[in-house]
Amino acid sequence: MSEIDHPLWTEMSVRTWIEASTSVALRPAADRARKLDWLADYCAFVGASPDAIVAAARGDAAAKNEFLKRLKTWADQMTAPERTRHDAENAIRGFFMRNGFRVVARPYRDVYQRAGR
DSSP: OOGGGSGGGGSHHHHHHHHHHHHHOOOOHHHHHHHHHHHHHHHHHHTOOHHHHHHHHHHOHHHHHHHHHHHHHHHHHOSSOHHHHHHHHHHHHHHHHHTTOOOOSSOOHHHHOOTTO
8 A cells, every 4th residue: 555545645634744754764655555554544543533632732731741651552462573563653753753642752650660670
């Protein structure tokens, strides 16, 4: 499926993300389609569309922080190899950044703490 055929392609925030990453990345179209599938899965997890996520986060810092915290939880719950989970989390973080989120690495101790630390 090309990204234009993807159900999320109609969302302005998605187009902003994909068009920006396409112009700066040498990734194949299949990689972009995989990122769109990850975004669709994340959106289902949080119960909001990409445009709704961006609108809520731009209007409320607490909402933005909650979406970022839930990103870590979503990635941890994926049934995929660790490298794939890492790539998926970074892809969605890239979506946030391309849409104006200020993203700070590991600011949420409650979701980044590992057992025994």
